[in-house]
Amino acid sequence: MKEWRTKVFRVVSVILMFAMVVSVVNVNTVSAKVKKKKNIVVLYFSATGTTKGAAKKIKKATKGKLVAIKPAEPYTEEDLDYGNDGSRVTKEHESAKTPAASKVRPEISNLNAIKKAVRKADVVYIGYPIWWGEAPHIVYSFVETVSLKGKTVVPFSTSISSGLGNSGKHLKTRAKISSKTKWLKGRNFYEIPSQKKVNKWVKGLISVHG
Ligand SMILES: Cc1cc2nc3c(=O)[nH]c(=O)nc-3n(C[C@H](O)[C@H](O)[C@H](O)COP(=O)(O)O)c2cc1C
Numbered sequence: 001m002k003e004w005r006t007k008v009f010r011v012v013s014v015i016l017m018f019a020m021v022v023s024v025v026n027v028n029t030v031s032a033k034v035k036k037k038k039n040i041v042v043l044y045f046s047a048t049g050t051t052k053g054a055a056k057k058i059k060k061a062t063k064g065k066l067v068a069i070k071p072a073e074p075y076t077e078e079d080l081d082y083g084n085d086g087s088r089v090t091k092e093h094e095s096a097k098t099p100a101a102s103k104v105r106p107e108i109s110n111l112n113a114i115k116k117a118v119r120k121a122d123v124v125y126i127g128y129p130i131w132w133g134e135a136p137h138i139v140y141s142f143v144e145t146v147s148l149k150g151k152t153v154v155p156f157s158t159s160i161s162s163g164l165g166n167s168g169k170h171l172k173t174r175a176k177i178s179s180k181t182k183w184l185k186g187r188n189f190y191e192i193p194s195q196k197k198v199n200k201w202v203k204g205l206i207s208v209h210g
Pocket of ligand 1: 131159
């Protein structure tokens with residue numbers, strides 16, 4: 001009788017130990033999955049520094065990699081004079097009804113560095129100044145060339161008075177995306193935002209993109 005009880009006790013102990021090992025392994029794999037850090041890149045085009053300022057704050061909040069979209073031909077003050085009919089930006093603007101419909105695609109000088117950073121990323125923030133209510137043509141040069149398949153995309157902009165408007169949605173119409181791309185609404189800032197403001201925004205987004 002005593003021997004029989006000892007045997008049962010041994011079998012139960014072995015089963016319990018096995019169950020414990022399995023559950024520890026499970027907990028570790030689940031937490032490893034939850035903890036897998038997302039790779040974030042903060043891309044931006046900035047002609048006069050405001051979007052760059054916002055992008056730097058987003059980089060700090062996300063601990064992402066900051067990468068500028070650099071025009072092969074930088075925009076001078078003269079180029080940016082939207083009050084002048086013959087200026088570079090006015091010509092770009094007047095080339096079509098919208099930048100999405102335009103054929104003007106300013107060349108990007110650091111395309112390879114951008115491609116490399118984006119390839120590794122799970123989440124891509126794309127920042128730009130609002131020009132005539134839209135993203136500048138050079139941001140279209142980016143979305144039409146670099147694959148955003150399977151990425152989470154977060155547009156952000158800076159402006160004087162307009163909001164982000166439909167600029168993000170319009171970029172999406174021309175972007176190289178897949179059904180797995182998550183294109184978020186994004187937001188605009190009216191000046192270089194405080195770190196506190198950006199942290200709060202990014203915290204809300206991290207619950208979406210991880
Ligand atoms: C060509 C051009 C067009 C602009 N159009 C608008 C506009 O439609 N609405 C607005 O609020 N600001 C407009 N702005 C102002 C910029 O959006 C704003 O100054 C922005 O923060 C500049 O960002 P950056 O310093 O990163 O280039 C325009 C500026 C330029 C040069």
